[in-house]
Amino acid sequence: MKMTAYQATYDGTMEYVCNLSARLFKSSNIFEHRINDHWVLFAPDWPGFPVVVNDWVHRVLDRFQEGSLVSDVLSELQTNQSLQESFDATFPTISFLEERGFLRDAPSCLPYQVPTGNSTAKPHYFGVWLHINNNCNLACSYCFVKEKSHTAMSTEVIRSTARAIANTAKLYGVKRVGLKFAGGEPTLVVPLMETFQDLLLEELRGTDVELHTAVLSNGTILNQRLLSFLKRPNTCIGISLDGYGTSHDIFRVFKNSRKGSWKTIMQNIEILREHSITPFIMATISAETNKSLPQLVKWIYRNNFKTRLSVVRQPNCSWNCSSQQVHEYKLLCDTMKDAFERAFVELEDPSFLIDLRVALRICELHFENPANGVPCGIGETHLVIKPNGNLARCPMTIDETGVAPSNDLLSSCRECFTYSFSQRKYESLDDECLNCKWFPVCAGGCPITNLRINGHPFTKSPLCDFYKYIIPRYLIFFGRKLLHAADKAEHMQPSIIKKSIIY
CATH class of the missing domain: 3.20.20.70 (Aldolase class I)
Structure with a gap:
């Protein structure tokens, strides 16, 4: 068996770091979509574009559904004769999943907690x-x-x-x-x-x-x-x-x-x-x-x-x-x-x-x-x-x-400006928004449009129905093109697709 992951990237480096004594949890907010024998994974509240992984990587991810020690999962996979996976494959897999936000050090759940803003924050x-x-x-x-x-x-x-x-x-x-x-x-x-x-x-x-x-x-x-x-x-x-x-x-x-x-x-x-x-x-x-x-x-x-x-x-x-x-x-x-x-x-x-x-960058949506x-x-x-x-x-x-x-x-x-960074208030935000998986991607949409239609900048966007379609559909599209590019990698520049195979 092997670990395979495809992702759009700008460099060819990949460093694996993972705490063996850590208890990790599979994020309940991630998007998962099956394409043949692969899975598109995306964490809406974590930096990075979607990735595509094979079935084995997805099974490793599921081992942390209720929370597990990294060392326990490593031991289980090493001793499981049906999987016959080695430490050399499992350890970087867990590290990769943690790095991309699919594994967390605490259970994740909805509703999302919205930051109140910090007027002293200094941008780069x-x-x-x-x-x-x-x-x-x-x-x-x-x-x-x-x-x-x-x-x-x-x-x-x-x-x-x-x-x-x-x-x-x-x-x-x-x-x-x-x-x-x-x-x-x-x-x-x-x-x-x-x-x-x-x-x-x-x-x-x-x-x-x-x-x-x-x-x-x-x-x-x-x-x-x-x-x-x-x-x-x-x-x-x-x-x-x-x-x-x-x-x-x-x-x-x-x-x-x-x-x-x-x-x-x-x-x-x-x-x-x-x-x-x-x-x-x-x-x-x-x-x-x-x-x-x-x-x-x-x-x-x-x-x-x-x-x-x-x-x-x-x-x-x-x-x-x-x-x-x-x-x-x-x-x-x-x-x-x-x-x-x-x-x-x-x-x-x-x-x-x-x-x-x-x-593609679409509307105000934040994918990366x-x-x-x-x-x-x-x-x-x-x-x-x-x-x-x-x-x-x-x-x-x-x-x-x-x-x-x-x-x-x-x-x-x-x-x-009433919707500036230090004054963002979400008392009027629909509970449906904070309980929506996609809120970190849309954040309620354009404040000016919301103000004109709903009378308040922090309300459910009138384009919500479109957002709920376009976000998962774009992720599936992105995943399919990752797989297409991986199949024809010899025709692509190396920096476009990263294929990590650890035996």
């Missing part, structure tokens, strides 16, 4: 959504910016904002700042992006803080100055696509001609790749654009693009609130479940190989790292800054007045 990283301008050359009906104008950050605001970001980074001792230029359409103001990045780098001079910059673009504008900017160190571009081909063109039309933007974007992506610039893809899927979702995700995977798929926050692609919204969200959930199922079925074709390091009751990082690890320098609580509320900045931007967010 924080991201800044910098809304540098309002103007745009497209006219998307669901845009966060209701009133388009030629408003853009002034030189004075750029200087003060760059200084405030640097001061916040120094105050918290962060090692990395992620700067996202957004709008409007930020590629309309490349000189402003250049100036802001230059000033921020100057403010960070002499520190060990790394600056990583992303331009969040509609992908329709490309010129030599933008190409030069994107070739700067640690600078990249994200492009919005809402569907494949004509589906994308339903909403993403040019402001003046009202013609679709798909063809222009495809041409620009090819030019970017000719310059060795690989964009990441941001897709917003709606009831109107979902039909092309299978084509879109296959195109994304085939080109090895990183991506995030979001579901439109308002079912009718607008910000007009109505008493029918709950019903509209129910219809949207049904539509999205059907669309994603069609996409998964096509992607699960064994002949369609996928680099699992380029995993549990949310710990925090669906949104505003005030903890993220900031949103308006063109006038004020802080906003979300890119979706960019038209609100916001609050004045300070030299501690994270603290300002925590103090002023």
Whole structure:
């Protein structure tokens, strides 16, 4: 017999450490799904993507169902003639299961205990959504910016904002700042992006803080100055696509001609790749654009693009609130479940190989790292800054007045926004949420959407029905692709699949 485990990984190291005298318990919250003679395992409240193990590993896991000493299980398996397993195989198996959160040092049970937040916590990283301008050359009906104008950050605001970001980074001792230029359409103001990045780098001079910059673009504008900017160190571009081909063109039309933007974007992506610039893809899927979702995700995977798929926050692609919204969200959930199922079925074709390091990111869901009751990082690890320098609580509320900045931007967010890290309260959270296996993955969903629909940011998401479908379905998909890749490992890069066999 042997222990076999498959997982997506970025390195080839595997260290086995386990306390022989420890009493371990199989987590009651893990997801288990059988695929032929293997099992997909995932611990929602533990860091890491799903793994696939063989039947023998799963049987070892089950030995700890009621809690067992590691030494007892080792002795039992060594003396059991039907299994004939040696210490050399069993010990690393137990260590592997403990490392991935499938074995715990205490029984795990529901409901989940939600952390109350710690306003003094210091992150190692924080991201800044910098809304540098309002103007745009497209006219998307669901845009966060209701009133388009030629408003853009002034030189004075750029200087003060760059200084405030640097001061916040120094105050918290962060090692990395992620700067996202957004709008409007930020590629309309490349000189402003250049100036802001230059000033921020100057403010960070002499520190060990790394600056990583992303331009969040509609992908329709490309010129030599933008190409030069994107070739700067640690600078990249994200492009919005809402569907494949004509589906994308339903909403993403040019402001003046009202013609679709798909063809222009495809041409620009090819030019970017000719310059060795690989964009990441941001897709917003709606009831109107979902039909092309299978084509879109296959195109994304085939080109090895990183991506995030979001579901439109308002079912009718607008910000007009109505008493029918709950019903509209129910219809949207049904539509999205059907669309994603069609996409998964096509992607699960064994002949369609996928680099699992380029995993789909879906909505606000936290697959790789549990949310710990925090669906949104505003005030903890993220900031949103308006063109006038004020802080906003979300890119979706960019038209609100916001609050004045300070030299501690994270603290300002925590103090002023009711769903910030230090003020998260779950008294209104449905018991169904805390008793749901998937709560660490969704954490109740987007606080702004919940606030608009339910009147409180910490309530059951109107997309709950979709989450309960997509989370386990994505895990099964991931497991199947792990097995497909393992079967054809000779065609894959070694770092993609780790196959551990101990005889």
